[in-house]
Amino acid sequence: MDSRDGQGEVGEPVGESLPGLLRAWRSRVNPRRIPGLVSAGRRTDGLTQRDVARLTGVSERWYRELERGNEARYSPDFLDRLSSALELSPAERRALYLRAVGRPPALGVVSEADRVAEVDEVLLQRFLDGQAPNPAFATDLAWNVIGYNGPLMDWFPWVAPQANQMKWVLLEPEAREQLVNWEQDWARPLLGQIRYERAHHPEDEALRRLERDILTESPAAQEMWGRREMAEHSHGDFRRLRLPYHQGREVAIRIVALRPMRSDRLRVVVLLEVDEGGTGP
The missing domain is CATH 1.10.260.40 (lambda repressor-like DNA-binding domains)
Structure with missing residues (x-):
């Protein structure tokens, strides 16, 4: 044939x-x-x-x-x-x-109405609640928080609807204290994710504003941005936290990062506490 x-x-x-x-x-x-x-x-x-x-x-x-x-x-x-x-x-x-x-189409601009239609808020919240006792949250493409469960609120009291994950990590002084090895393990990889999403969604205004705000408000972020590093996601990454919730005790976590099959503009993150070796829950 x-x-x-x-x-x-x-x-x-x-x-x-x-x-x-x-x-x-x-x-x-x-x-x-x-x-x-x-x-x-x-x-x-x-x-x-x-x-x-x-x-x-x-x-x-x-x-x-x-x-x-x-x-x-x-x-x-x-x-x-x-x-x-x-x-x-x-x-x-x-x-x-x-x-x-020989290549996929460029990612197009999606209207706000279409973005809302992509998210079943009730189903998403049930999924997040079902991850307890592990903290879990969801963000839109520009890392604005659109859902979270109770354990996430316990660990990070700053979280609220439309709070921005990236702005907290990169701009808030408390983040540098609570995220162990802040620059190497958190700031640089997350700036790399912003650069990656900006490359894939060049017309997205929310991503453009996020990049501008962070680089304008943080000389440290601006300096790291000059390295031109790029990262697609944080799934599977091993990290350490030192949160008030744990009375300052250092906690090791593994990040589970997911995206629904229906949309590349929604991400879900679950934080799994692991033993000191980082080999299991």
Whole structure:
């Protein structure tokens, strides 16, 4: 079988080909629902190559080359128009980008209404409460706290809805006392996370304000920012705390950092207290 149909020469699956995907996606779109397309006299259901070319503003020849699997410099604007014409889901749009240009689409700007819709607050709070006795909290993309459980409040009394995790860690004097090895283990990795998210969400205004506020208010943060370090997350990291809740006793924790499958703009963090060796709960 031809490897472009999803099988290698020795029968090993290599994934669905771009031509096969495009043909399948075209065939499921009902042209009768699209204003301006002539549906009378059609021999088959679905869109034709000519239909897709018209809907995306390219020549039929140009689109045919894409459906044949021929490589070209397909622009994000064209691929987004194609995703819209074929009524692709977010996962299908990602597959289109990966097959056509070898990389996923850029992360788009999400409206505030869409962000709210992504969070089931009741379910999130039940999850956080279920982590007790371990402290747990959730933040939005810019590290504003949107939920927490009772143990988290015991450990960090400053927490409140819309309190900002990054601003507390990087700007509050008490954080330097309570977070052991503050610069190396906390400040630099978290600044690296801000830089990472800013690179992936360059148009997000809340992230832009967070970066500006922290660098304006903290010369130490500004100096560390100049190292241009980047970190994706803190999952699995071993850290130490010295909190009033523990009467100043040093406590070792491991960080569990999660993101729901429905959104990359929500993060959940659980703090697991571990023994002095950091090998278990």
